[in-house]
Amino acid sequence: MKITHLECWQHEMKLSEPFTIAYETIDRCVNVFLRIETNTGITGMGCAAPDLPVTGETAATVLTAFKECIEPVLKGRDPFTYKRLNHELKKSLAKHPAAHAMADMALYDIMARKAGVPVYxxxxxxxxxxxxxxxxxxxxxxxxxxxxxxxxxxxxxxxxxxxxxxxxxxxxxxxxxxxxxxxxxxxxxxxxxxxxxxxxxxxxxxxxxxxxxxxxxxxxxxxxxxxxxxxxxxxxxxxxxxxxxxxxxxxxxxxxxxxxxxxxxxxxxxxxxxxxxxxxxxxxxxxxxxxxxxxxxxxxxxxxxxxxxxxxxxxxxxxxxxxxxxxxxxxxxxxxxxxxxxxxxxxxxxxx
Structure with a gap:
């Protein structure tokens, strides 16, 4: 199995009402989605929820991480070598945990779909x-x-x-x-x-x-x-x-x-x-x-x-x-x- 194509995009979602915690109030959020396609027809999906005060990321930095790291590392590779792939991703994504999570969950999605079982x-x-x-x-x-x-x-x-x-x-x-x-x-x-x-x-x-x-x-x-x-x-x-x-x-x-x-x-x-x-x-x-x-x-x-x-x-x-x-x-x-x-x-x- 080989990864043949990756696509990444951001998506803004409004909250039904503003939400306040000790250090901020928000009324919307921006997530970034990832689709990974393979030569077997199996597709995996991932999601990043960047939060600047917590993860140190924004949607823009996630998209940059995708272009500069995630896509170059994963394209053409076997998703079942996920330990190796995650090791390589971590070298560049140590300060981009939500971006890394997006790629990681998409790999697990692919592997579980190939196995015909839920991820859990x-x-x-x-x-x-x-x-x-x-x-x-x-x-x-x-x-x-x-x-x-x-x-x-x-x-x-x-x-x-x-x-x-x-x-x-x-x-x-x-x-x-x-x-x-x-x-x-x-x-x-x-x-x-x-x-x-x-x-x-x-x-x-x-x-x-x-x-x-x-x-x-x-x-x-x-x-x-x-x-x-x-x-x-x-x-x-x-x-x-x-x-x-x-x-x-x-x-x-x-x-x-x-x-x-x-x-x-x-x-x-x-x-x-x-x-x-x-x-x-x-x-x-x-x-x-x-x-x-x-x-x-x-x-x-x-x-x-x-x-x-x-x-x-x-x-x-x-x-x-x-x-x-x-x-x-x-x-x-x-x-x-x-x-x-x-x-x-x-x-x-x-x-x-």
Whole structure:
């Protein structure tokens, strides 16, 4: 099998409503799509969701990476030599993880289609579905409560609340949500680096009665010692997100007991192949794993879902980045029922 043609293009998608976190508000996103054709007639698809504050990329840099690296490396090559191909790509794409993820997932898509199985089965096939949380951005209290009620009615059993800008408002929201919904709803909180160590500890202390599941990235990503201080001084699981980009990061975070959990996002790690290595380090360290996402097409969500379904120690999923997008050409690539995600039927990443 040989790769004969590659095509790459960008696609803008609006959000159904603006979404605010601790450091930005967005109302649209731009993804970049990749199609890889082979001499057997099998085609693989990939998606990049560049995010300048997180991955250091834009759609323009992804397109440049495609022209200068991805296409020259992959054209004429056998996709089943993906280890070699990823090794060569990584030399030029170390600072372009979303672009690398786009190419990596397309290679896995091709291999699984050739094998006639879904990607998650090619990777090991531990489970065939996983519950996902759904995220509520920073909103006034009453709007937050109304969205919570709507999501409960839709079948979701876990929500993630964004915060980190105002400690007292964050505390009030969490307590009111628990008061409104009762004990059954899972509540996760993501400060997106917005807190100091003292604020993070105070937040957990003041919301103790709400029994939240986890606290995500409370402190600045550039200083893991801050994250460690929070981890060692609260009773709730603390999860690293923005602090985790590479295999070295997970080694450092786990070796020095900086975190209880890690959030693996394919767009940060450079794709499935590297995510598998990161997950193995977390497993060896006894650290729980969540698979998360950016604002990305259901094509990118599908790749993350297949990865999450393939490993037993991936206990959590936060794969909702496609749900608020309008004009997603791959919207049907994953199936959501009552807060549970299922892969689309068919080989590879699913029937397109």
């Amino acid at each position: 089965k090619l990777l090991g096939g531990y489970r065939d579905s996983i519950p996902t949380s759904i995220t509520i951005g920073i909103l006034p209290l009453e709007e937050t409560l109304e969205k919570t009620r709507q999501f409960l009615a839709q079948g979701f059993r876990c929500i993630k609340i964004k915060g980190g800008k105002n400690l007292e408002e964050d505390v009030e929201k969490i307590l009111k949500i628990r008061e409104t919904t009762g004990p059954a709803l899972g509540i996760r909180f993501d400060a997106n680096q917005g807190y100091t160590v003292a604020e993070a500890i105070a937040f957990i202390d003041k919301t103790r009665s709400a029994n939240i599941e986890l606290l995500e990235q409370p402190t600045a990503k550039h200083d893991n010692e801050l994250l460690k201080q929070v981890t060692q001084n609260v009773h709730v699981l603390v999860m690293a997100d923005e602090s985790l980009m590479t295999l070295f990061d997970v080694f450092h975070l786990t070796r020095h007991d900086c975190t209880d959990m890690i959030n693996i996002k394919l767009m940060k790690t450079g794709g499935i192949a590297e995510a598998l290595h990161i997950n193995s380090v977390a497993k060896a360290a006894g650290v729980d794993v969540m698979v998360g996402c950016m604002d990305e097409s259901a094509l990118g969500i599908a790749a993350a879902l297949h990865f999450a379904l393939a490993r037993p120690n991936i206990r959590y999923a936060d794969l909702d980045g496609h749900l608020d997008l309008t004009g997603d050409p791959f919207a049907a690539m994953v199936v959501l029922r009552d807060g549970v995600l299922y892969p689309k039927e068919g080989a590879g990443l699913g029937d397109i």
